[in-house]
Amino acid sequence: MKQFVVYYRVSSKRQGDSGLGLAAQQRDVEIYLATYAETPFEVIGEFQDIESGAHDDRPALAQAIALAEKTGATLLVAKLDRLSRKVSFISALMDRKRLNLVVVSMPQADKFSLHIYAALAEQEREFISLRTQAALAPLKGTGKLGGNRGNIDAANAGARAVADAHASKVMDTIRPLRQAGLTLQQIANTLNSTKVTTSKGGLWYPTTVANILKRLEV
Secondary structure (H helix, E strand, O other), X not given: OEEEEEEEEEOXXXXXXXXXXXXXXXXXXXXXXXXXXXXXXXXXXXXXXXXXXXOOOOHXXXXXXXXXXXHOOEEEEOOHHHOOOOHHHHXXXXXXXXXXXXXXXXXXXXXXXXXXXXXXXXXXXXXXXXXXXXXXXXXXXXXXXXXXXXXXXXXXXXXXXXXXHHHHHHHHHHHHHHHOOOOHHHHHHHHHHOOOOOOOOOOOOHHHXXXXXXXXXX
16 A cells, blocks of 8 residues: 655744645645545655744654655655755755655656756745845835936846846756757756746746857857
8 A cells, every 4th residue: 555654844833823834735735645646545644844944954854754764655745845945955855765755746756857846946046036136226225216327227237137147047957958968848848847937037938948058058
């Protein structure tokens, strides 16, 4: 019989007490079990931490991993960021030979795909931070974004800086995919399926991937 260990994480006690976030994770796990799990199956343990995803020293997660490895059960999480927001921590989990892991929102993803997704998600969070800084930069000391030439130039320079920063980060993901023989369309599909947007927040197409590759000269 297929066995599962389920792990949930919410970011605050308020979320844990109210069920905010937790209910959505439970729903997604139930959908996975009803749709994708081999039958018969058994859930042999459920664990929950109330802790930020930036903190990796979580007792319930350690217990869930230990039980999954001891029994050979599959560890289920609703989303990858419920495990961690750090690609280094996700990578370490991928290296654990005895740990079987399924992210229910990506039921067909293997360990390689999950590693790529973790790296892209971390890059996107960094990009969002840069984008916010760039958007706020012209406002500093003025109280608002004015229409004079200086503010416009500053905003344009900020936008270029954000685009350059985004390109330099996503290059590290596109390069190995291209060198592995994936077509431009396949790379675009991978980026879109992992919900990584372009520097303007849009979808990836072969032409946008090609523009990044031109910078790489791959």
